[in-house]
Amino acid sequence: MTLTFHRTVGALTCAVTAALTSSAFAHAVCGDRIFPATLAIDDPGVGDELALPTLTYWPLNSNGSREFDAEFSYTKTLLPGLGLSFASGATWQSPGGYGWEPLNTELKYNFLCVPQSEFMASAGFSVSWENTGTGTQATPFNTYSPVIDVGKGFGDLPTSWNFLRPLAVTAEVSAGVPGQTWTNGQQNATTLNYGFTLQYSLPYFNSHVAEIDNDFFRRLVPLTEFAFSTPIANAAPGTRVTTGTIQPGIMYMADTWQISIEALIPINVASGTRVGVKGELHFFFDDIFPDSLGKPLFAFK
Amino acid sequence: MTRTFAIAAIALLATAANAFAHAQLEKAIPAVGATVTTPPTELRLKFSEGVEVRFTGVTLTDAAGTAEELGPATTDPSDKSLLIVKIKAALKPGAYTVTWHAVSVDTHKTQGQFMFTVAP
Numbered sequence: 001m002t003l004t005f006h007r008t009v010g011a012l013t014c015a016v017t018a019a020l021t022s023s024a025f026a027h028a029v030c031g032d033r034i035f036p037a038t039l040a041i042d043d044p045g046v047g048d049e050l051a052l053p054t055l056t057y058w059p060l061n062s063n064g065s066r067e068f069d070a071e072f073s074y075t076k077t078l079l080p081g082l083g084l085s086f087a088s089g090a091t092w093q094s095p096g097g098y099g100w101e102p103l104n105t106e107l108k109y110n111f112l113c114v115p116q117s118e119f120m121a122s123a124g125f126s127v128s129w130e131n132t133g134t135g136t137q138a139t140p141f142n143t144y145s146p147v148i149d150v151g152k153g154f155g156d157l158p159t160s161w162n163f164l165r166p167l168a169v170t171a172e173v174s175a176g177v178p179g180q181t182w183t184n185g186q187q188n189a190t191t192l193n194y195g196f197t198l199q200y201s202l203p204y205f206n207s208h209v210a211e212i213d214n215d216f217f218r219r220l221v222p223l224t225e226f227a228f229s230t231p232i233a234n235a236a237p238g239t240r241v242t243t244g245t246i247q248p249g250i251m252y253m254a255d256t257w258q259i260s261i262e263a264l265i266p267i268n269v270a271s272g273t274r275v276g277v278k279g280e281l282h283f284f285f286d287d288i289f290p291d292s293l294g295k296p297l298f299a300f301k
Numbered sequence: 302m303t304r305t306f307a308i309a310a311i312a313l314l315a316t317a318a319n320a321f322a323h324a325q326l327e328k329a330i331p332a333v334g335a336t337v338t339t340p341p342t343e344l345r346l347k348f349s350e351g352v353e354v355r356f357t358g359v360t361l362t363d364a365a366g367t368a369e370e371l372g373p374a375t376t377d378p379s380d381k382s383l384l385i386v387k388i389k390a391a392l393k394p395g396a397y398t399v400t401w402h403a404v405s406v407d408t409h410k411t412q413g414q415f416m417f418t419v420a421p
Binding site: 027031050052053115159162203206207208209211218255256281283284286288290 | 309313325332333410411
């Protein structure tokens, strides 16, 4: 753990140094592609943005409880391509009661954009902080998570494949490493979290393939997200089961904000037993407040 | 808590409605992917935001990749989001590619490409 932590700090120090001389990546734009903010899998860009609120309703969890979450996430760019995000929120469970989720912070660096290939990649390190949650969400230990996010748009396909060019794929891999292996006689498992999204951008279709003569439809992005989690170490007997959701949905992209709604379909009984729903309103501060909140705290030219 | 979230979200939506953003191509003449029977004498690109014409450019190439000669890019005097570029010579029948890059009035950069066809 100590060695891993030191390597991560070293990598992030290099990232900060590189950021001092890198060009700016505003929004999640790479070449012709704008990667929208998705609900389960983080997009590969770093920008000044606020997700408020993110609402999730699970009709029936695997333990038989119903759950409703109201969360937020705010990202502030420190340097061009380097951002620090803060996320938390409230959870109501029945039975179970109310709890405030632990504060989660993530330092994320957008280290690669290949415009011709519409390929973008970011690396981050997040911490879920101990004793910042309350009630049902109180957690007495930190959880550390190195994260990789990538995105690839298919605009570089030949024009004979024109109708596939609005497609994009994003993916994320992270590990959730608890800072404490046991708590109150229970094992805290290390998890591998991974998933991907398939997106078909009608804004991209409208501006690259064929004009859509409807202001509403040309701003839609139908998509499906696939999010999974597998315990890989220190799992209690019988709990080494992959859980996850398949999340078909739709997104409306306005110029400075977007709204999304997705169904949550559990992949197995351990993931839940009914279909839930998740929605989010998302604001892009680089567009709304370009001269204040929407630009990096430090920018070197 | 939910009420606080809702009030904050509505306040931000009201602010966002008056904000500028990345200039995305909304419409074009000739239209994206269109086949036209009359060769166009100019390109008209309508963006979602006003653009800075000094930092905005358009190229037009035929199917062989040869660039057509264009006049300087200008914006409509009454609409900074409408970019107009004159085509100097008459286009022959064939497929053409328009490649553009734009800087919106709040300095965000965007780019794109689309095709249209001049029918014989």
